[in-house]
Amino acid sequence: MSKMLTVNYNKKPIYNIIIENSYDRLAEELKALGAENRKICIVTDSNAGSLYSQEVADVLKGISDQVVIFTFEAGEENKTLDTVRGLYEFLIMSRFDRKDILVALGGGVTGDLTGFAAATYLRGIDFIQLPTTLLSQVDSSIGGKTGVDFDSYKNMVGAFHQPRLVYMNISTLNTLNPRQYFSGMGEILKHGLIKDEHYFEWLIENMVEIYEKDPEILEEMIYRSCVIKGRVVEEDPEEKGERALLNFGHTIGHAIEKYMDFKLLHGECVALGSVAAAYISWKRGYLKEDEFLEIRDMFVGFRLPVSMESISLDEIINTVKLDKKMDRGQIRFILLKSIGNAFIDKTVTDDELREATGYLCREIED
Ligand SMILES: NC(=O)c1ccc[n+]([C@@H]2O[C@H](COP(=O)([O-])OP(=O)(O)OC[C@H]3O[C@@H](n4cnc5c(N)ncnc54)[C@H](O)[C@@H]3O)[C@@H](O)[C@H]2O)c1
Numbered sequence: 001m002s003k004m005l006t007v008n009y010n011k012k013p014i015y016n017i018i019i020e021n022s023y024d025r026l027a028e029e030l031k032a033l034g035a036e037n038r039k040i041c042i043v044t045d046s047n048a049g050s051l052y053s054q055e056v057a058d059v060l061k062g063i064s065d066q067v068v069i070f071t072f073e074a075g076e077e078n079k080t081l082d083t084v085r086g087l088y089e090f091l092i093m094s095r096f097d098r099k100d101i102l103v104a105l106g107g108g109v110t111g112d113l114t115g116f117a118a119a120t121y122l123r124g125i126d127f128i129q130l131p132t133t134l135l136s137q138v139d140s141s142i143g144g145k146t147g148v149d150f151d152s153y154k155n156m157v158g159a160f161h162q163p164r165l166v167y168m169n170i171s172t173l174n175t176l177n178p179r180q181y182f183s184g185m186g187e188i189l190k191h192g193l194i195k196d197e198h199y200f201e202w203l204i205e206n207m208v209e210i211y212e213k214d215p216e217i218l219e220e221m222i223y224r225s226c227v228i229k230g231r232v233v234e235e236d237p238e239e240k241g242e243r244a245l246l247n248f249g250h251t252i253g254h255a256i257e258k259y260m261d262f263k264l265l266h267g268e269c270v271a272l273g274s275v276a277a278a279y280i281s282w283k284r285g286y287l288k289e290d291e292f293l294e295i296r297d298m299f300v301g302f303r304l305p306v307s308m309e310s311i312s313l314d315e316i317i318n319t320v321k322l323d324k325k326m327d328r329g330q331i332r333f334i335l336l337k338s339i340g341n342a343f344i345d346k347t348v349t350d351d352e353l354r355e356a357t358g359y360l361c362r363e364i365e366d
């Protein structure tokens with residue numbers, strides 16, 4: 001079992017996404033990129049590192065005799081400039097130059113901050129992604145959005161910097177706890193909702209297999225999500241237009257993530273934000289009520305939250321207005337015309353945001 005796809009820019013191949021069940025092919029893939037005898041720094045967090053960094057280091061020592069490991073404390077609260085600063089110091093101390101390589105081994109936090117360090121250290125060095133969470137395998141490792149949070153505002157400081165390779169060993173998902181696993185389903189459901197109704201229906205049909213991590217279904221799901229994300233980012237690598245669709249559920253989702261001090265996971269906040277965006281799409285008459293309810297129930301089916309305790313709507317709206325999707329005072333909000341068909345809308349009002357966020361905090365009677 002293995003699958004591969006290529007991400008192109010301007011019709012030229014830029015990097016491969018390789019879906020595997022082990023790290024057996026990693027050394028040969030890196031060799032093919034000319035990584036032999038370059039210094040390699042594995043950047044990982046305390047959880048992924050304790051599970052996989054030694055195995056990956058052993059594989060990489062087959063092509064380079066200078067492999068070092070930088071480990072930081074796991075958690076979204078460490079996706080900060082402070083952690084990146086620690087990494088810069090480590091790279092300087094280890095005498096990394098422009099030809100050397102960073103390897104992000106872990107989830108989206110590791111990938112985002114390693115990519116940002118790679119984008120900025122010595123004005124840019126190569127990096128590769130070895131995603132180990134479901135969320136990072138289907139979404140964050142692809143597309144070159146790198147960055148860190150700033151004062152808890154999500155991804156406020158960052159750069160576009162494409163990886164040279166995305167290589168995932170999907171057997172790493174066996175050590176992921178269920179809450180983190182289902183957080184990845186938040187982004188997967190988003191992919192179906194914005195681009196592919198058949199995929200969304202396929203996810204419903206295969207819910208049991210997805211719960212059981214059936215190897216064939218898991219591989220197909222990860223591949224289909226990678227294809228959706230890959231096709232969007234290759235058309236619009238720097239989010240001049242269409243790429244914004246990938247932000248479905250994130251405008252309110254990011255504000256909730258900050259409001260909750262990162263106690264809710266990214267995919268959980270995307271689920272809440274998606275229900276709010278689907279709610280607006282229904283109230284505007286784009287979605288039928290049963291489609292809205294189907295979407296909401298799908299998140300519930302994959303153990304994701306669709307409601308929460310009361311929150312300050314003013315604080316959420318103020319945070320939304322400081323997110324990156326503002327365009328001369330207007331929010332670039334993503335709505336659904338139907339399941340599988342998203343579009344950018346710049347007319348969402350404060351009242352609509354308030355009502356949709358309020359819906360999340362309703363008393364649950366149904
Ligand atoms: N750049 C992008 O395009 C993009 C896309 C989506 C999300 N993101 C970002 O990704 C982050 C969320 O990523 P995430 O959900 O992977 O979170 P994460 O990186 O915090 O990983 C989740 C947890 O799982 C642990 N872990 C990782 N792999 C493991 C494994 N195989 N077994 C056991 N534990 C493991 C980690 O140590 C961490 O505690 C957010 O910061 C979000 O903003 C970025």
Ligand SMILES: O=C(O)C(=O)C[C@@H](O)[C@H](O)[C@H](O)COP(=O)(O)O
Nearest residue numbers: 139143145154155243246247250324
């Ligand atoms: O790749 C993208 O583009 C996305 O929007 C994917 C999102 O899942 C991801 O969380 C991204 O980091 C959000 O983008 P941001 O620009 O709002 O930080």
Ligand SMILES: [Zn+2]
Nearest residue numbers: 187250266270
């Ligand atoms: Zn996301």
